[in-house]
Amino acid sequence: MHRVAINFDECEEGCVFPLIDDEKMHARVLLCSAKKKQVWPRELSSLAKFKYLRILDFNGFNFDLTILPDGIAAAVHLRYLSFRDCVLAELPSSIGNLRFLIILDLRVQYSTKMIIPNVLWKMRNLKHLYFPLLFETSDAGKIRLDGLTELETITNFNTWMFNVGDLLKMPKLQFLAANVAGNLEDIESIIKCMTMNSNVETSLEIRDFDCYTEERHSVFRKVLACQPLRVLCMEGHLCRMPMHYKFSQNLTKIIFIGSELIEDPMRTLEKLPKLRVLVLDDAFVGKETVCSSSGFLELKILELLNLHTLEKWTVEDGAMPKLSTLVLANCRRLEMLPEGLQFVRGLQELDVSRMSKDFQKRIRNVDPEMGRDTHKVQHVPSIVLDDK
Template sequence: MTKQDIIPIRSNFLDNKTVEEMGKEMVKCCEGLPSAILDFIGFMDIRKHTSWMEVRRNLESFVRMSQEVGTTLKSLTLSYDNLPHDLKQCFLYLGHSHEHSRIEAEKLYLLWLAEGLISVEDRGREEMLLNVAERYLEDLARRSMIEVHEDEVTTVTRFSSCQLSQQMRRLCLMKNEEQNFFKVVDFGCETQQVTGSSSSDRLSIHFDKYRRIYGFQIDHAEEKKIRCLLFSAKQSQHEFVWPQQLSSLVKFKYLRILEFVGISFQVTSLILEGIGKLVHLRYLSFRDCTLLELPSSIGNLKLLYILDLRVVNTMVIPDVLWKLKKLKHLYFPLSFKTRRAHKLRLDGLTDLETVTNLNLKMCDVEDLFELYNLHYLALSIPGSLQEIELIVKLMNMNSEARSLRVSLEVSKFDCYTEERLAALKQLLGCQSLIVLCFGGHISRLPLHEEISSNLAKIVLDGSELMEDPMPTLEKLPKLRVLILGNDVFAGKTLSCSAPGFIELRRLELLNLQYLEKWTVEEGAMLRLSNLTTVDCKKLKELPKGLLSVSTLQQIRVKGMCKEFKESISRFQDELTITIED
């Protein structure tokens, strides 16, 4: 490459003469080699905040560093080239995410699933395709293509999120562009950024800074081609005007994947008109959106596999979900209502594998007995003895046939009668139960031998236990999270013995007004990383036994007495300690 073939440098920072001089010096330092020059340009592109005058003063050093980066990228490219075809596409799917962001693992699996990237042939007996997808992610991590983060409690999946390093992200974007895999339009930058080309059939649009006019076009040929359409927004503004180019989704008639994240449909309600005509949809998500009512035309989407309704408001859901016979993964909002207070029908949805945030006030528990392929169920029960007995029956029935995992929230269930205590004992003994949040008077816990050994998270609220619960709970072999709140214990002393709580990672003691003393033997809680104490006003100090817990990383204290706060000073300097009044 000659000095006359200089690749233009961003000239808005420097005058043209300086740019030309730098270009000539760059070509000279790179010995005219196109690959070295491209390495340098790419290297500088990821150093957006570097002063170009600093670059000019130290040009030889910067060129040398860029060549090292270029060499690294070439070696990473070899890692990519050695991936099986399916894993290559799974890796490229990470390219639509924001820089430095963590990508939710379960969401990624669902997108892979909707794209048909997960091979049915890789599925074992009694496995979901989500489990196969997790193995794919683990394979990418084993090859050092991504970094994975384990979930605190394993419910559906083991990993909570994954992340690309800066170099891997650069490789991912480069390969995305080479293969026209994803087109990404990002309005979060001062100048609109577009990666990928119009020949891609996947389009991701980030509305991080809303505008009244959006300078991008989608032609008719592109509309017909697009199979995947992802919208996301971080900064909601009332004056937001939805782009005219996207005023109707019906023209994207071959869509298989449609995702909205953080969009307010109070401002852009018209966009959902005709959504029932997108009959090829496999994946539909309204995660973190504001949507007051789900369109009843959703019932027309007969091929839908995944429906995510986890909006931020209370949503009205019409009774049409029973029509979605292909549905495999259903995520309800935390709060929802039905029209005229009718219960939603779920009968006939025999392909369902995961159901989250199910509220039995709004759905008939009897319908759950027809969901033969159910692997994970997260639901809440509002203090009904009959419904608890039915859930126990469901868990016991499924435990004989398949590995059903259940997360259960029970509210306002006071066990003042032997009948209710017996129901609680049966519930705690269900091996399918992995998460239990229980609100209500208990008085006494069953023996630890009578409690499921699979429980990974327990939240007890207002139990008014007369006996110390720790000698029972510390023997549960898989317990990772324990939260005791609002006078769960009516006694004065909690005692944790060694080697109890062998898997506990997080412990929270909240508003235990009678608690005066807490002891922890050396050798107990050896994996504890996070500790929170709030409004335990009679508790004078942290247990000395916690000093031997080398894994302890964070202590949060709020509303505690002066002596308790002073006792924290014994702990290591490297701990993150948060003290609030």
């Protein structure tokens, strides 16, 4: 027996798993899945006998309700260890013994805050490292990643829990998802990482970074120009954007929050050739925006949120030919849906919330005089109108 898969959801409470020591010794793969409250079986309370495991996968367990089996560190030949979608408050420090580990997935349930021991630097064969959204160390210090020269993937890297300089010591890095809390030096270090290694596909979230000075705005422009950049979430005052040809042409997703742009951002963003998702949240202080006929050729999702001064939106025939989802929320001065939406034939979902009552009536009312916008979206299968 080289592979053992246990679906705890299909097991009666108190059921046993009669694995003899020889079977445990020869097992190479152990997959454990549970979505309901389950009691971990007594005969698996220790995994010390599974000495030659290569893959150990826990999926969906709540380790606040049941025990985390001990002896995981005895499986020194482990290549893959995952706690995906689990509830796990603390990772055991003995995990540092897994020197041959290649993949470590700590993406526990999003509401779970995990304590991570500062031992990951010992796993020098790691190639793929997935951190949880919320975590800290037992000593409140930063997590060491120096020496992980084989790393190819790292997610949920944030600058308050790691030294950004460690990224510059990862020559094989191919994917980086990072969060930065408005520190100029940290952003410049990530720019340096992307500049040194053009193969690093980067997803970057920058929070609390107001660009009121030329120095800070120039750093923002450097970020935009990095060709490895695929996803950018930017929170903070920008006022203006550079021309489209100064953006990374590989950007697939952009989120601007609180940008206070004074010029129509659509004129620039619609020219990005690979852009598929665009979210503008309190990002534009003008009255009118236009999506031109040749713009947003790949865009699939568009969200216009909290644009408090927007009064008119024009969509020309031929714009956004692949748009499938449109979200409008709290743009209370917007007078009506653009006429050109009727030509966006692939639109599948329209979600409208916290808009003016007149705006809602133009869509909702079947009376031709009152529902003057119904013809614009009558081809859309799913329309959600929330009056709140």
